[in-house]
Amino acid sequence: MNLLKDSFEFGLHTQINFGIGRLQELPSIIQKYQYKNILICTDPGIANSGALDRLETILKSENISYEVFTEVEPDPTIRVVKKVEQLYQEKNCDAIIGLGGGSSIDTAKGVSIAVANPGDLTQFEGKNQIPNRGPDIIAIPTTAGTGSEVTHATVLKDEDRKYKMGILSEHLHPKVAILDPELLTTLPRGLAAITGMDALSHAIESYTSNQAQPITEALGLHAIELIGKWLRPFAADRTNLEAASNMMLASTIAGSAFIWGRVAAVHALSHPLGGRYNIAHGLANSLLLPVVMEYNLSSNFQKFKNIAALLGESVHDLSDRTAAGKSVKAVNELVTDLEIPKSLKEINIELSEEEIQVVAQEAFDSGIANANPKNVSVKDLISIINTIK
Ligand SMILES: [Fe+2]
Structure with missing residues (x-):
């Protein structure tokens, strides 16, 4: 800006x-x-x-x-x-x-x-x-x-x-x-993991969206850093009050960021996937987030490089493009460590071509993806869904 x-x-x-x-x-x-x-x-x-x-x-x-x-x-x-x-x-x-x-x-x-x-x-x-x-x-x-x-x-x-x-x-x-x-402290582990990924989606989507502005960017960056540091220990032990406190803070900061910075293609797609196939919101976001990040990388290598660094990746001496790519790697590793499924197949959901078309169209019509940093067409949304099949 x-x-x-x-x-x-x-x-x-x-x-x-x-x-x-x-x-x-x-x-x-x-x-x-x-x-x-x-x-x-x-x-x-x-x-x-x-x-x-x-x-x-x-x-x-x-x-x-x-x-x-x-x-x-x-x-x-x-x-x-x-x-x-x-x-x-x-x-x-x-x-x-x-x-x-x-x-x-x-x-x-x-x-x-x-x-x-x-x-x-x-x-x-x-x-x-x-x-x-x-x-x-x-x-x-x-x-x-x-x-x-x-x-x-x-x-x-x-x-x-x-x-x-x-x-x-x-x-x-x-x-x-x-x-x-x-x-x-009584939150089940699986729920702690996928709701944490929802917060990370809010933080990353609002930080990189075309509606981002200095205050939402500051909030988004801090939330990403907190989640990178605390989501693993929190999911591992919800009675760890330091981890719980930091995740609760991160969630509210990320929420504050997306009021104005908005969410984008991840949320555009997770709503119809949840509405039609009862996929939990955080899980749908977790499946979509790395794929949408990959799609969006070229919109702003510097921002994705920052995300990579905040998620613990070493980005020194790398080109911006290579460093940006590490943000996707970091999110994928987080999903692996949290033992969250990585495909629709793993949760026994198989979508026909027609169903994918309907989900993509609904996502497009919702207007949520208008805030995506890179333009997305229905065809792009179809290819994103195909990647998480
Ligand atoms: Fe969300």
């Missing part, structure tokens, strides 16, 4: 409370904003992990009224959002807590939209289509990856169309994000 010619915008709209044990502060936040009856939105895994119990104990100790919904599904659906909204209305709630991974936080965002905006949620697809701001959202992530705790986005699945719909609006930034690394 040429600072003499170009301009940019940046803003963060979420109060971030980071630190071990800070879940304890939830009652004082609820009192500050005078919520009378708050709805906790979470999934069965979190309900059984002890995290929900901890949260309920804290609320009960301060006599705070709340309701609980524990049936959020992975890849949250419009159907579930409607169910939660019904409960919200029946119980006269006035704010929503998303406790969990991206699915719980994105469901909480969907409920916030539905409460204040009548009609079908599909009409709000895209950017800034939501007329009314809904109830406040408090995000309490239990994974380190989504970034949803600070972003303006929710991704909801429309089961009728087998379609993952993105809704982006300034109304969707959570009011407060409580980042308590202790909440990561």
